[in-house]
Amino acid sequence: MKIGNCDLNDQCMIIAEVGQAHEGSLGTAYAYVDAVAETGANAIKFQTHIASEESTKEDKFRVNFSKQDATRYDYWNRMEFTREQWVELANYSRSKGLVFLSTAFSNKAVDILYEASCPAWKVGSGDLLTLPLLDKMVEKGGPILLSTGMASWKEVDEVYQHLVRKTNEIAIFQCTTDYPCLPTNWGLNNISAIRERYNVPVGFSDHSGEIYSGLAAATVGVDLLEVHVVFSKKCFGPDTKASLTIEDLASLVKGVRKIETAKKHPVDKDKMSAEKKELKTLFSRSIVAARKLKKGHVITNDDLQFKKPNLGIDAKYYKKVIGRIVLDDVEKDQYLSESELK
Structure with missing residues (x-):
């Protein structure tokens, strides 16, 4: 009309x-x-x-x-x-x-x-x-x-x-x-x-x-x-x-x-998420050591903190890190990585 x-x-x-x-x-x-x-x-x-x-x-x-x-x-x-x-x-x-x-x-x-x-x-x-x-x-x-x-x-x-x-x-x-x-x-x-x-x-x-x-x-x-x-x-x-x-x-x-x-202009969530990849890294969190950890230490929940930016293991995987063994000394605030854990 x-x-x-x-x-x-x-x-x-x-x-x-x-x-x-x-x-x-x-x-x-x-x-x-x-x-x-x-x-x-x-x-x-x-x-x-x-x-x-x-x-x-x-x-x-x-x-x-x-x-x-x-x-x-x-x-x-x-x-x-x-x-x-x-x-x-x-x-x-x-x-x-x-x-x-x-x-x-x-x-x-x-x-x-x-x-x-x-x-x-x-x-x-x-x-x-x-x-x-x-x-x-x-x-x-x-x-x-x-x-x-x-x-x-x-x-x-x-x-x-x-x-x-x-x-x-x-x-x-x-x-x-x-x-x-x-x-x-x-x-x-x-x-x-x-x-x-x-x-x-x-x-x-x-x-x-x-x-x-x-x-x-x-x-x-x-x-x-x-x-x-x-x-x-x-x-x-x-x-x-x-x-x-x-x-x-x-x-x-x-x-x-x-x-x-x-x-x-409907928003495609998946497309938007891909476009915000750098921002997601900046604002989301990784797992870091809450204190200095000695080689051979078995990781507990108290050993972990979750900080920005997300440059290591994503915080959502924290349960998979608990109970694993540190292969080398880890400094406080150091990002944990799969290659350093057994």
Whole structure:
């Protein structure tokens, strides 16, 4: 699968999820693009909300965090950008070398993001089974990226079977809808389970607020890694505790790339051992005399010491030396050799 300029066969696609961290400010959204571009992440992702298209007045806050929005509907309304603004933001993101993504929360949002040339469709966990929305995404073309944060296997099976009849460009994300998500709920075991069950690219959508889960997911092996980002842990917003700072994101990207390099270069223990022959001599030990030994002396355990470098009989053979007879005088710290022993 290829998304924008990112080929998942080459490397894990690291997606920086800004979400609503821009607080409805277009200028702040652009500032996030600039900051994310400097971290080496592959993509930046927003959320395209249109209050009148997705919510009613009964839409409740997950966390009643806002001091200026009386309802969640009001909050989504405050987060909106115009069609033209989304197109310009997408173009600016691409000019910075980033793949532009945004989660569409309505059919109208899909239309807007299609005009913005969004190369793939990220589906939030809450919309996993909103099949009319998914069908519209399929009609527009491009990979479908499914988050499964609240889903059972039966539900994931259902949406997969619905989509696979229409498209073979599907990626499924292991995700747990906890903010922040503790290690007990990361669900790393589901990464391989998803791959085996559906034979699709697998993502990990992280809400831990730290880099460790992302590094663990990269080690287990994911094709896409999505993390929330904020400028500071003191920023306002419902996802701040579950987000990385820009500095954290840069560290995560660096770590993931190192992990990828390591996984592409398996170490052959025998070949490595042969290459380290000189070091093995320097750091391993030989048998030496613990004291001066007279000719004819029968060696006991107390007569032996084991010192570096390894220029004589290897220390591992010490039991084969005990009980043997010294053929000539041996000085203290002298390496024992087979030719001097009977």
